[in-house]
Amino acid sequence: MKKTNRTDWRHTVMPAVFTWLKEVKPGILEIDFDATKKHAANILKVQGKGGSRMGGLVGSGTLGENSYLTSEQRLALLKALSEVAKEYSVPLISGAAAETKEELAKIVEDLATIGVDSVMVMPPKTTTVPSDEEMFAYYELAEITARGAGVTIMPYNNPDAAGYHALSTNLLRRISVLPNVTALKISTIDVSIIETLMLENNDLKVLAGVDTVTVHAGLAGACGGITGVGCIFPKASVTMQEYVVNGEWAKANQISRAMNSISYLDAQPLLMEYLKYAFAIHHNDTDGGLRTFGNKLTQQQIDDVKARYILAKERLEALDLI
Template sequence: METTSTDWRYTVMPAVFTWLKESESGALEIDLEVTQKYAADILKVQGKGGTRMGGLVGSGTLGENSYLSSEQRISLLKGLSDVAKEFNVPLISGAAAETKEEIAEIVKGLASAGVDTVMVMPPKTKELPSDEDMYAYYELAESAARAAGVTIMPYNNPDAAGYHEISTELLLKIAELPNVTALKISTIDVSIIETMMLANKDAKILAGVDTVTVHAGLAGACGGITGVGCIFPKASVTMQEYVSAGNWAEANKISQAMNSISYLDAQPLLLEYLKFAFGVHHNDAEGGLRTLGKKLTQEQIDDVRARYVLAKERLEVLGLAE
């Protein structure tokens, strides 16, 4: 099950956190050294079957993307590119724009920062684009990526994107563009994945929500992008090993053990929740609370901590809590 940047079957990839520190002025700034260390630590971990994470996702939702400037983001990705190269895995990062011309320029910029694959969100327009306009948007993004020597991953998030959901028919058409590596589908309704796999058994689809890893695999997904896997990488990789082997009973044991914390990956405050849980896991709860996002209430902090403890206890029984 060796993974390369052009063959992402049977793999899971961590959407890593961007670690922050206080500057002399008291403002939060990126701690690139710590971010790189934690990313490398995750990529070092092996599952029970001997495989590792198959890629590295940086500056995504969990990476404070919404709050970073373009300059900060490029600097961060260049640093993470070094880590991805060290472990011979592709670096992935997301992009969204209002126009096809704008997305093409963003793709070029990310390629120059060392990104191997760009997750392309639907256009950020106020009104729903026609299928023709949506396809043209992805077509130009793919063309720009090809010219820059990288690939794209169309990213459909029907639960969050609202009227910008991409239809299954259009996704299948977009998937046929030559430089599309895979499709990322973030939804708890895995019937979307199954519908697409029935139409094209060769489609490569990555699940984007931790709660449905096993069900997405049953529906035909070849892997996933994980947030909880940053906290419990051995469990996440081992679960994917079982899913890829069709060992659903063992995969489901791990999924059930992580249910309490995987739930957080599907919440609006997933960045704040999972980053705090990561901090608790590394005895750095204070650092885990450093985010450019929203400040958690004490009630939320207590809930996340309880969910983390429950998942850890269950995974310890399976020998997967590291």
Template sequence: MKSNWDGVMPAVFTWLKESKSGALEIDFDTTQKQAAGILKTKGKGGSRMSGLVGSGTLGENSYLSNTQRLSLLKSLSEVAKEYNVPLISGASAETKEELAKIIEGLATVGVDTVMVMPPKTKEVPSEKEMYDYYALSEATATEMGITVMPYNNPDAAGYHSLSTDLLLRLSELPKVTALKISTIDVSIIETLMLENKDLKVLAGVDTVTVHAGLAGACGGITGVGCIFPKASVTMQEYVSNGEWAKANKISQALNSISYLDAQPLLLEYLKLAMGIHHNDVAGGLRTYGKQLTKQQIDDVHARYILAKERLEVLDLVT
């Protein structure tokens, strides 16, 4: 499955349930149903989500075992195939050899594109070490018949952020089909596009969808779009058509909840908002992550209600 990367793609939640012993386990059926519900939703212009991101930050990725992760992605690959979109998932490792093994495993369960995070090392890698790390991931992807997407998240990765020079070099590798840039500083995107106008760049933070489009991004990966898919797809339609005022109106309506996507507890916050949206607050609070305080729960609820009320006026709630 290939993508031209134009459009928006949901980073879906991994829904959990309590086992007979009381421990949390993956609820594959609900996870699949929610992913399908998002992918079938159309924007006002008739388009849909153009990909499916599984087992990412919002999918409890850092808390899952390798076996859990692969089982989850195999189940999501069925949904991706049904809606004819590529399945995308992330990978990171301490060494390039470890990363190559992870990519091989992801390819065997139906992942079409791997978002490759910088190496998880304590010391700052050199530019050469960083390039070699990504080059081996690209070579492995070639062998496995899939593609890779270097994932730059300087706000979260600190010294592991990728320089624009390195990103441009990586973009020239044959199986690197796009770059993901997760930052509120969209000037990084514009700098890349000025160097190569043919680049495919995806934004990774919901708060900057419109500004990223203005800077040249062809689309984005969304968390908020899992909750309000019609709004997210319609906003991207307007961005793609250069209808900036209409796109910005939706962005403003989403502001209260998009804010949560840029917070350290984005998994816990947005998963709860998803639970509220589907009248499943208890399910929205089931996470391997941190437990929210009453104040945090009340804040998420208030932000969700505000966004929903604004979107209802625009006929963008499904």
């Protein structure tokens, strides 16, 4: 299949896939490229009840252990995922964050060389909070660099769970009109931010990044979303987005409520560890789900994830969405 360069993200949901790891020596983990590609392909194969599929592939994001990967690991991972994106004719999106705008520009250039279509740019990884002008300069250089490299950028506001610096609404307005910004990713449970931006600019494209608010974000004007829970339950996630697009809010909300026990985890600080383990339960590979460069889950947390997964699965089975 020929890869498209569609980066307008209209009416679509995209999976933020997990980076699967293998233990090559006791205590030594490496990326399992084959398993990661297989899981990504299986998600992209799934159709919703209306026949649509995921509209893109997000690799090396928050759920893909982005914060823990070296530059070499990140590029190798995305090069592998670019093969899957090409096979299914969807754009490939990567997360990117850095301390300085110059470091970020280099990351954007490198990502463009290995098949990434759009770079999901997180705020700078600094301990001190940058001013709006410093933050704007950071995104402006990323946009200029992306334009020169032939890719687009997707500014990413995620203050709730991931601990990144929050982008003010005024800053989001300024960034959104830069030429190579094709969408904003807003990961917050406060969807009024989305509604405010959309009321001011109806042409703006906003992707919701928290699974608990997919329906509310759609009501506020979001054109789609990036999902973690959709990696575990892709049929449900795609079908819910189909209902949102068609304005069938009651049906969409029914699915959202069915998934709520596990979607809740998407807005927690350990969202990557929690959802990766839930994904592993779904695929009968709990040991694999506990292999992470991130935090180790306690037994209490493991038990909680299991209970939440089982409840969501039972509810979705009743709706014929597994």
